[in-house]
Amino acid sequence: MPDNSRNYDILIIGAGPAGLMAAIQSAGCGVSAAVLESGPAAGRKLLLTGGGRCNLTNNCSINDFIKAFGDKQRFVRYCLYEFTPQDLQNFFAERGLPAKIMDDGCVFPETENSRDVLDVLLEEINKIDAHLVLNSSVQAIEKSADGFVIASKKQQFFAKKVIIACGGLSYPQTGSTGDGYRFAQQLGHTIIGPKPVLVPLITEEKWPASLAGTSISNVKITATIENKKISAGGSFLFTQDGIGGPAVLDLSRLIIDNLVKNRKPITVWIDTVPDMNNTSLEKHYLNLCENNPKKSLKNIIALIFSERFASVFCQSFGFDGNATARQLEKKTRIKILALLKYLPLTITSARPIEQATITRGGICTKQINPKTFESLVCPGLYFAGEVIDADGPCGGFNLQFAFSSGCLAGKRAAEMVAAKT
Numbered sequence: 001m002p003d004n005s006r007n008y009d010i011l012i013i014g015a016g017p018a019g020l021m022a023a024i025q026s027a028g029c030g031v032s033a034a035v036l037e038s039g040p041a042a043g044r045k046l047l048l049t050g051g052g053r054c055n056l057t058n059n060c061s062i063n064d065f066i067k068a069f070g071d072k073q074r075f076v077r078y079c080l081y082e083f084t085p086q087d088l089q090n091f092f093a094e095r096g097l098p099a100k101i102m103d104d105g106c107v108f109p110e111t112e113n114s115r116d117v118l119d120v121l122l123e124e125i126n127k128i129d130a131h132l133v134l135n136s137s138v139q140a141i142e143k144s145a146d147g148f149v150i151a152s153k154k155q156q157f158f159a160k161k162v163i164i165a166c167g168g169l170s171y172p173q174t175g176s177t178g179d180g181y182r183f184a185q186q187l188g189h190t191i192i193g194p195k196p197v198l199v200p201l202i203t204e205e206k207w208p209a210s211l212a213g214t215s216i217s218n219v220k221i222t223a224t225i226e227n228k229k230i231s232a233g234g235s236f237l238f239t240q241d242g243i244g245g246p247a248v249l250d251l252s253r254l255i256i257d258n259l260v261k262n263r264k265p266i267t268v269w270i271d272t273v274p275d276m277n278n279t280s281l282e283k284h285y286l287n288l289c290e291n292n293p294k295k296s297l298k299n300i301i302a303l304i305f306s307e308r309f310a311s312v313f314c315q316s317f318g319f320d321g322n323a324t325a326r327q328l329e330k331k332t333r334i335k336i337l338a339l340l341k342y343l344p345l346t347i348t349s350a351r352p353i354e355q356a357t358i359t360r361g362g363i364c365t366k367q368i369n370p371k372t373f374e375s376l377v378c379p380g381l382y383f384a385g386e387v388i389d390a391d392g393p394c395g396g397f398n399l400q401f402a403f404s405s406g407c408l409a410g411k412r413a414a415e416m417v418a419a420k421t
Contacts, residue, residue, distance in 0.1 A: 011159035014166030015042035018385025018406035025410030027130035044174035054114035168359025180387035196356030200244035204346035211238035
């Protein structure tokens with residue numbers, strides 16, 4: 001939607017979920033609003049979320065939702081109560097896109113298609129006449145006496161209020177190139193050093209590469225960081241250089257600060273059968289042997305996992321996979337079962353930030369009013385979404401925060417404009 005006007009009440013930088021929601025809320029309050037997007041299309045990263053299915057939010061209680069943000073829970077509390085996970089589901093349902101709730105609490109659009117989510121947002125932008133200006137890369141923002149001057153490559157804009165919602169450094173091909181950090185820093189803000197979170201982890205061991213693409217539906221991963229035991233659970237994936245999948249991505253949130261700060265490997269322990277304790281696992285194994293007396297160790301393990309996993313497991317840990325499972329010495333059986341409960345791996349680093357689902361770091365939350373998302377350093381400047389130093393686990397938490405923070409910033413900015421009109 002091209003626009004020749006250069007003057008707006010509110011100008012939003014970034015057409016992701018936070019920016020689009022900010023525009024919808026602010027223009028819906030009757031003020032003029034525009035979204036500047038550096039790329040050729042809006043919502044490019046949104047289309048990738050949830051593997052293209054778009055995990056909108058999570059169905060856990062609001063208190064559990066807030067607690068998931070760890071040391072940032074006090075900061076995110078107000079915006080998540082102002083625009084709750086249920087409010088988000090209602091927003092899309094009222095516009096013809098109901099949600100479906102999965103057994104693990106993840107909430108997806110009923111169509112499980114992120115394009116449908118983006119289409120709802122863009123249709124709403126059209127409906128309320130907020131302007132979307134594509135291929136408009138912002139070069140600089142300057143504070144003026146009565147607002148802001150925003151210079152893009154093609155033209156100059158003036159706005160009474162500005163909302164920075166242009167993401168972090170993850171998936172730069174979608175437009176998240178860290179520009180928001182630069183703008184905020186130029187306007188007096190402190191930037192917390194960006195780190196990759198919700199990111200696959202690289203292991204010292206090479207054997208996981210032999211299982212690249214092999215998944216386990218449910219594991220529990222534990223580690224000890226500074227004398228504190230941490231854990232994460234869920235599905236798990238072996239990769240070419242280590243491990244991935246939701247359980248690993250959530251674990252990355254808990255260890256990344258220590259990994260970056262100390263630059264020392266971290267040992268993690270993977271429970272590949274978290275639904276069984278040691279006794280029940282041994283009983284299950286012996287029952288399999290009893291019912292399949294001629295099967296090899298490799299084939300017995302394959303009855304629990306996959307043939308590929310069983311083969312690589314035996315080879316990597318020095319077990320004779322072709323030996324008859326029933327004839328194994330007790331001490332060998334105990335060692336095998338112990339490894340299935342406490343499989344050790346050494347984490348040396350994380351994948352690059354460009355491959356992370358989200359970025360940790362960004363605008364310091366101490367410089368943002370949590371009840372308005374307005375800057376405490378530069379009045380009239382607001383922030384929303386991943387550009388802020390606040391992150392949650394996998395499962396719809398970060399996308400909900402993007403929508404909630406965008407909603408709050410858009411509303412409060414519009415209210416301030418209206419109050420002075």
